[in-house]
Amino acid sequence: xxxxxxxxxxxxxxxxxxxxxxxxxxxxxxxxxxxxxxxxxxxxxxxxxxxxxxxxxxxxxxxxxxxxxxxxxxxxxxxxxxxxxxxxxxxxxxxxxxxxxxxxxxxxxxxxxxxxxxxxxxxxxxxxxxxxxxxxxxxxxxxxxxxxxxxxxxxxxxxxxx
Amino acid sequence: xxxxxxxxxxxxxxxxxxxxxxxxxxxxxxxxxxxxxxxxxxxxxxxxxxxxxxxxxxxxxxxxxxxxxxxxxxxxxxxxxxxxxxxxxxxxxxxxxxxxxxxxxxxxxxxxxxxxxxxxxxxxxxxxxxxxxxxxxxxxxxxxxxxxxxxxxxxxxxxxxxxxxxxxxxxxxxxxxxxxxxxxxxxxxxxxxxxxxxxxxxxxxxxxxxxxxxxxxxxxxxxxxxxxxxxxxxxxxxxxxxxxxxxxxxxxxxxxxxxxxxxxxxxxxxxxxxxxxxxxxxxxxxxxxxxxxxxxxxxxxxxxxxxxxxxxxxxxxxxxxxxxxxxxxxxxxxxxxxxxxxxxxxxxxxxxxxxxxxxxxxxxxxxxxxxxxxxxxxxxxxxxxxxxxxxxxxxxxxxxxxxxxxxxxxxxxxxxxxxxxxxxxxxxxxxxxxxxxxxxxxxxxxxxxxxxxxxxxxxxxxxxxxxxxxxxxxxxxxxxxxxxxxxxxxxxxxxxxxxxxxxxxxxxxxxxxxxxxxxxxxxxxxxxxxxxxxxxxxxxxxxxxxxxxxxxxxxxxxxxxxxxxxxxxxxxxxxxxxxxxxxxxxxxxxxxxxxxxxxxxxxxxxxxxxxxxxxxxxxxxxxxxxxxxxxxxxxxxxxxxxxxxxxxxxxxxxxxxxxxxxxxxxxxxxxxxxxxxxxxxxxxxxxxxxxxxxxxxxxxxxxxxxxxxxxxxxxxxxxxxxxxxxxxxxxxxxxxxxxxxxxxxxxxxxxxxxxxxxxxxxxx
Numbered sequence: 001x002x003x004x005x006x007x008x009x010x011x012x013x014x015x016x017x018x019x020x021x022x023x024x025x026x027x028x029x030x031x032x033x034x035x036x037x038x039x040x041x042x043x044x045x046x047x048x049x050x051x052x053x054x055x056x057x058x059x060x061x062x063x064x065x066x067x068x069x070x071x072x073x074x075x076x077x078x079x080x081x082x083x084x085x086x087x088x089x090x091x092x093x094x095x096x097x098x099x100x101x102x103x104x105x106x107x108x109x110x111x112x113x114x115x116x117x118x119x120x121x122x123x124x125x126x127x128x129x130x131x132x133x134x135x136x137x138x139x140x141x142x143x144x145x146x147x148x149x150x151x152x153x154x155x156x157x158x159x160x161x162x
Numbered sequence: 163x164x165x166x167x168x169x170x171x172x173x174x175x176x177x178x179x180x181x182x183x184x185x186x187x188x189x190x191x192x193x194x195x196x197x198x199x200x201x202x203x204x205x206x207x208x209x210x211x212x213x214x215x216x217x218x219x220x221x222x223x224x225x226x227x228x229x230x231x232x233x234x235x236x237x238x239x240x241x242x243x244x245x246x247x248x249x250x251x252x253x254x255x256x257x258x259x260x261x262x263x264x265x266x267x268x269x270x271x272x273x274x275x276x277x278x279x280x281x282x283x284x285x286x287x288x289x290x291x292x293x294x295x296x297x298x299x300x301x302x303x304x305x306x307x308x309x310x311x312x313x314x315x316x317x318x319x320x321x322x323x324x325x326x327x328x329x330x331x332x333x334x335x336x337x338x339x340x341x342x343x344x345x346x347x348x349x350x351x352x353x354x355x356x357x358x359x360x361x362x363x364x365x366x367x368x369x370x371x372x373x374x375x376x377x378x379x380x381x382x383x384x385x386x387x388x389x390x391x392x393x394x395x396x397x398x399x400x401x402x403x404x405x406x407x408x409x410x411x412x413x414x415x416x417x418x419x420x421x422x423x424x425x426x427x428x429x430x431x432x433x434x435x436x437x438x439x440x441x442x443x444x445x446x447x448x449x450x451x452x453x454x455x456x457x458x459x460x461x462x463x464x465x466x467x468x469x470x471x472x473x474x475x476x477x478x479x480x481x482x483x484x485x486x487x488x489x490x491x492x493x494x495x496x497x498x499x500x501x502x503x504x505x506x507x508x509x510x511x512x513x514x515x516x517x518x519x520x521x522x523x524x525x526x527x528x529x530x531x532x533x534x535x536x537x538x539x540x541x542x543x544x545x546x547x548x549x550x551x552x553x554x555x556x557x558x559x560x561x562x563x564x565x566x567x568x569x570x571x572x573x574x575x576x577x578x579x580x581x582x583x584x585x586x587x588x589x590x591x592x593x594x595x596x597x598x599x600x601x602x603x604x605x606x607x608x609x610x611x612x613x614x615x616x617x618x619x620x621x622x623x624x625x626x627x628x629x630x631x632x633x634x635x636x637x638x639x640x641x642x643x644x645x646x647x648x649x650x651x652x653x654x655x656x657x658x659x660x661x662x663x664x665x666x667x668x669x670x671x672x673x674x675x676x677x678x679x680x681x682x683x684x685x686x687x688x689x690x691x692x693x694x695x696x697x698x699x700x701x702x703x704x705x706x707x708x709x710x711x712x713x714x715x716x717x718x719x720x721x722x723x724x725x726x727x728x729x730x731x732x733x734x735x736x737x738x739x740x741x742x743x744x745x746x747x748x749x750x751x752x753x754x755x756x757x758x759x760x761x762x763x764x765x766x767x768x769x770x771x772x773x774x775x776x777x778x779x780x781x782x783x784x785x786x787x788x789x790x791x792x793x794x795x796x797x798x799x800x801x802x803x804x805x806x807x808x809x810x811x812x813x814x815x816x817x818x819x820x821x822x823x824x825x826x827x828x829x830x831x832x833x834x835x836x837x838x839x840x841x842x843x844x845x846x847x848x849x850x851x852x853x854x855x856x857x858x859x860x861x862x863x864x865x866x867x868x869x870x871x872x873x874x875x876x877x878x879x880x881x882x883x884x885x886x887x888x889x890x891x892x893x894x895x896x897x898x899x900x901x902x903x904x905x906x907x908x909x910x911x912x913x914x915x916x917x918x919x920x921x922x923x924x925x926x
Contacts, residue, residue, distance in 0.1 A: 098175050
């Protein structure tokens with residue numbers, strides 16, 4: 001059984017940097033990020049878009065990278081958890097998740113933080129209901145979500161300079 | 163009250179939190195080794211079938227495939243916990259749909275998957291049995307030839323004279339309850355990387371809760387000596403009891419790696435997690451409760467039929483816990499339990515947060531409300547009247563050195579009764595009610611005369627930083643943070659100066675594992691004792707350097723000072739340097755193997771077996787939509803006797819998380835089979851609690867300062883889940899007057915109970 005595998009060049013902006021990577025037509029974004037680009041902060045919890053651990057931002061919108069054909073991001077901007085901190089300086093959401101105790105096993109954390117970032121990027125002071133709606137695609141099995149909501153509010157306050 | 167401690171009780175950031183928020187924590191699937199292959203496992207489509215023929219030749223010939231494994235390639239050693247009935251891969255027959263039959267290692271997962279399709283297996287299907295009740299029938303097909311009647315394990319435990327006590331009761335009540343299979347549901351799928359080192363030793367990377375138990379079980383399966391294996395534990399993405407014990411894939415992948423001569427990685431996919439993980443033991447529990455008319459509970463009997471699945475993992479132990487622990491919640495005069503754990507042709511069951519104690523608490527704590535209502539008594543007062551108290555020795559010989567059960571009940575009861583929403587709204591469509599349930603649990607569990615301890619090594623480094631070595635896993639609950647805090651507090655150094663080392667059985671001290679809510683209590687005590695020893699060494703040395711007797715010295719904020727003259731001080735870092743890089747050659751190291759002062763249970767299961775016993779009461783307010791039967795949890799007041807809260811925000815996290823899982827178990831989660839065929843194969847049709855469903859929670863800490871635990875601390879991991887289901891069932895009855903004795907309590911169940919004239923049969 002021999003088959004010719006056709007490779008394609010995928011070019012996109014990844015965490016602010018122009019990136020080109022050779023992929024196959026049926027590659028999913030999550031596998032390109034994790035296996036080709038070695039950005040393992042994006043987690044694979046279910047592979048079918050249910051758990052939200054693989055959430056990344058595509059042009060600022062949270063998407064399940066496990067459901068997304070990699071070619072769909074051609075020419076677009078992708079943000080992963082690795083793109084949030086500026087060197088040693090954490091994003092306010094990262095700081096707040098730590099301070100609020102919103103992190104236990106940490107497996108949902110990257111996706112949770114990115115979903116929260118998409119919310120705070122366009123909503124300065126979200127209500128509890130808005131936070132719940134924004135994070136409803138991200139399952140956390142450890143924390144019962146209470147400290148996650150506290151963390152998002154804390155981050156909103158930090159971003160608003162209060 | 164002012165906090166007398168420098169570290170304990172303070173808002174310390176989890177020590178491994180930073181890398182987690184940066185996406186840099188390394189979980190198993192984030193690890194790649196040079197030359198590493200990827201494995202996939204072929205699983206049986208049949209629930210019960212003879213294996214006639216396996217042909218792997220086409221798979222082996224596929225380019226990129228490096229090794230194929232079937233049962234005939236494996237040593238035939240039996241392994242498993244109490245009832246070792248498991249083989250690495252079956253050769254004769256398969257006993258559940260999803261059982262491992264063959265495995266392939268290839269250069270990519272894709273090729274490994276393709277290779278699985280090329281393996282042909284001829285099966286001869288056998289009659290299968292899916293429910294314990296049918297498996298117990300005389301004409302039922304036998305699942306294991308050497309297990310007559312399909313009984314994996316049975317217990318009969320009686321204390322006092324049950325029949326005599328029952329005869330003198332004013333009232334005798336009887337009810338039956340059932341609880342389903344549910345998944346621990348950790349988000350990180352389980353897996354392993356196996357690699358044979360050039361010296362012939364086996365390295366296993368796996369996010370497992372009990373590394374040393376894994377080492378001995380893998381050794382047993384492979385027929386090699388435990389010290390030939392090293393277990394390296396990366397970050398663990400949740401576990402909840404589901405990752406305590408090894409799975410078949412651990413030895414399978416080890417053998418594939420040996421055959422291929424290269425490292426092999428295997429990570430379950432989510433569908434496999436549903437098909438072949440280890441769900442909670444489903445059980446039917448019949449309770450007989452004898453009471454006096456004043457509300458005194460005199461005696462209790464239980465008959466339990468529990469579903470083991472096709473092989474025995476922790477289910478025998480889970481069933482034992484189910485059979486005993488609630489006997490010690492109240493001051494019964496007599497108890498009797500007869501339980502039977504039964505093989506079925508379904509996925510093996512095992513432990514999940516609560517480890518059997520949750521199942522029997524659902525039964526008993528529902529029962530108490532049912533009976534109290536029948537007697538016209540307040541269920542909370544009945545509980546308080548009968549509650550076990552500090553100083554008691556229970557029917558099973560447990561010595562209650564600390565017990566805050568009464569205080570938990572009072573505080574949770576008061577908190578949930580306060581600020582209630584209206585009992586009825588929207589013309590009576592929405593009805594609201596409150597309910598309470600309490601629980602007891604353990605912090606460690608000595609089986610027989612076995613070790614139930616934990617070890618720790620604490621070592622100062624030349625720069626004054628402290629390395630803590632430990633063999634207990636951190637699955638996210640914060641064990642590493644607790645260890646760092648206890649060491650820092652005991653040694654008077656900042657928590658930032660403590661490094662908790664990675665878990666590797668080659669280096670880490672011998673420990674039993676992160677289960678039984680034992681890690682803070684027993685593991686933390688080992689850190690405490692080792693830190694004390696190192697402190698003694700450090701003060702001796704400082705005494706020499708400062709020319710004062712060491713008993714006049716103390717350590718605070720990283721400096722050793724003279725108690726009567728605090729300005730005369732030396733920095734810990736300087737002392738360490740002069741000890742390690744000098745002819746003084748002091749080790750500044752202590753290794754402590756600690757075993758708690760309990761005697762363990764005898765062959766009749768009598769005896770004090772846990773370092774500490776934990777107590778909790780949770781009050782719940784629910785809202786029932788009487789048009790649909792849907793139940794919404796509005797508020798929870800959770801009072802927990804944690805001994806002492808070493809990390810209060812961490813305890814809050816345990817409380818919230820346990821409530822979320824307990825609410826899921828009570829209302830949403832259920833592994834559904836239809837005539838043996840698994841229907842819940844995906845998170846699409848298995849509902850875990852989302853952020854929308856989480857109620858408002860008021861955590862209440864009851865601090866009883868246990869005399870044995872480190873700084874008085876006890877465990878809290880499992881207790882947070884245990885009272886949820888019965889408290890919800892009790893609140894539903896308070897709201898709408900219907901009683902549901904099965905979990906999950908679905909909208910259909912409530913609707914059918916509200917409108918019996920509609921003759922609705924809820925889907926089971």
